[in-house]
Amino acid sequence: xxxxxxxxxxxxxxxxxxxxxxxxxxxxxxxxxxxxxxxxxxxxxxxxxxxxxxxxxxxxxxxxxxxxxxxxxxxxxxxxxxxxxxxxxxxxxxxxxxxxxxxxxxxxxxxxxxxxxxxxxxxxxxxxxxxxxxxxxxxxxxxxxxxxxxxxxxxxxxxxxxx
Amino acid sequence: xxxxxxxxxxxxxxxxxxxxxxxxxxxxxxxxxxxxxxxxxxxxxxxxxxxxxxxxxxxxxxxxxxxxxxxxxxxxxxxxxxxxxxxxxxxxxxxxxxxxxxxxxxxxxxxxxxxxxxxxxxxxxxxxxxxxxxxxxxxxxxxxxxxxxxxxxxxxxxxxxxxxxxxxxxxxxxxxxxxxxxxxxxxxxxxxxxxxx
Numbered sequence: 001x002x003x004x005x006x007x008x009x010x011x012x013x014x015x016x017x018x019x020x021x022x023x024x025x026x027x028x029x030x031x032x033x034x035x036x037x038x039x040x041x042x043x044x045x046x047x048x049x050x051x052x053x054x055x056x057x058x059x060x061x062x063x064x065x066x067x068x069x070x071x072x073x074x075x076x077x078x079x080x081x082x083x084x085x086x087x088x089x090x091x092x093x094x095x096x097x098x099x100x101x102x103x104x105x106x107x108x109x110x111x112x113x114x115x116x117x118x119x120x121x122x123x124x125x126x127x128x129x130x131x132x133x134x135x136x137x138x139x140x141x142x143x144x145x146x147x148x149x150x151x152x153x154x155x156x157x158x159x160x161x162x163x
Numbered sequence: 164x165x166x167x168x169x170x171x172x173x174x175x176x177x178x179x180x181x182x183x184x185x186x187x188x189x190x191x192x193x194x195x196x197x198x199x200x201x202x203x204x205x206x207x208x209x210x211x212x213x214x215x216x217x218x219x220x221x222x223x224x225x226x227x228x229x230x231x232x233x234x235x236x237x238x239x240x241x242x243x244x245x246x247x248x249x250x251x252x253x254x255x256x257x258x259x260x261x262x263x264x265x266x267x268x269x270x271x272x273x274x275x276x277x278x279x280x281x282x283x284x285x286x287x288x289x290x291x292x293x294x295x296x297x298x299x300x301x302x303x304x305x306x307x308x309x310x311x312x313x314x315x316x317x318x319x320x321x322x323x324x325x326x327x328x329x330x331x332x333x334x335x336x337x338x339x340x341x342x343x344x345x346x347x348x349x350x351x352x353x354x355x356x357x358x359x360x
Contacts, residue, residue: 011342015323046349049298050317056205058197058215066193066219070226 006033010040014047174238182229189229193222199319200246206314207250208257209303217253221246240328243321247311247329254307294357301351309344316341 006029012018013026030037085106169177169191177195180188200221205214224245225232232241302310315321315329323341327334 007346008342011338011345015341017338042349043345046345046352047317049294050313051320053206053295053298053318055198056202056211056214058201058218062197062201062215062219063190063193065215066222069219069223073223073227 006036007039010036010043013040014043174242175234178225178229178232178238179234182232189226192225196222196242200242203243203314203319204246204250204253206299206302206318207247207311208253209299210253210257213253213257217246217249221249224249236328237325239321240325243315243319243325244329251307251311297355297357298352301348301355304351305344305348309340309347312337312340313344313348317345 009018009022009026013023018026030040169188172180172188172191174192174195177188177192181192197218200218201214204217204221205211208214208217221242225242232238302313305313311330312326315326316323321329323334323337327337330337332340
């Protein structure tokens with residue numbers, strides 16, 4: 001066995017990379033070859049020293065600091081959503097002065113969208129499978145009819161008083 | 164509802180639970196890895212305060228990018244890849260710095276400074292401490308290609324296969340670098356006069 005070869009065999013043996021037969025051959029050589037044994041002891045001593053190096057432990061406030069970082073990240077994320085909405089408004093030449101104004105504008109936009117959708121379903125009599133919206137439609141038609149009647153009554157009353 | 168003991172779950176189970184929104188699973192990952200990770204980064208960068216900061220950054224990346232993990236790889240492989248990339252970047256930054264602050268003195272150095280015997284008498288304990296310091300310093304002198312592989316194999320105790328995936332080199336190269344790295348490290352330590360070598 002040449003020098004490089006036996007050094008490689010030492011590493012293979014240590015890392016459990018030899019099959020049973022090679023392992024047995026290596027162990028026999030280790031008993032009979034003092035040079036091999038010396039090299040083997042040096043390497044195992046080195047690996048033991050590396051494993052025995054003092055283990056650095058994280059501080060007790062590790063979790064706390066990590067939580068701060070996570071919270072910072074999440075608040076940056078939510079700010080970036082607000083900034084995105086701000087950018088959208090700036091594109092259409094609206095310049096909200098504060099986040100409260102911005103929130104109001106966002107709420108207004110969402111409300112308009114919702115009202116439009118409700119209107120679509122309420123008056124679209126062709127829509128199928130929309131029992132709730134259809135009944136809403138009936139209620140709305142009744143309400144309009146009632147309002148017109150009320151309006152006429154008020155108009156007649158005012159006219160009577162004036163006469 | 165069954166109460167599951169999260170300490171018995173595998174890393175892969177924990178990250179899968181976290182992907183489904185279980186934040187306790189993430190906390191369990193943190194508890195499992197915070198010391199190992201800090202130790203690994205410290206051995207890589209030689210900056211104890213920075214190591215903890217980078218360990219937190221690694222876990223923050225896991226938190227943010229949890230959905231990019233797929234169970235085709237072991238969790239530890241994915242995790243150490245993130246940590247090793249961050250450590251590598253930090254090491255490059257450190258190399259550019261001209262002077263090191265006191266906080267960058269390694270833990271072994273701190274321990275060494277704090278507990279140096281007044282009468283110069285070297286007892287067994289301080290001898291071992293001194294040897295540890297030399298081993299730590301010798302690791303620093305190894306080329307990066309050998310150092311990271313020795314840290315992965317002989318300190319973090321990762322398998323050849325995991326190391327191959329993390330560093331993205333063939334298995335045969337991992338093996339030969341481990342062998343050469345160990346022999347080089349042994350020589351460096353020997354030249355520094357450690358008695359055991």
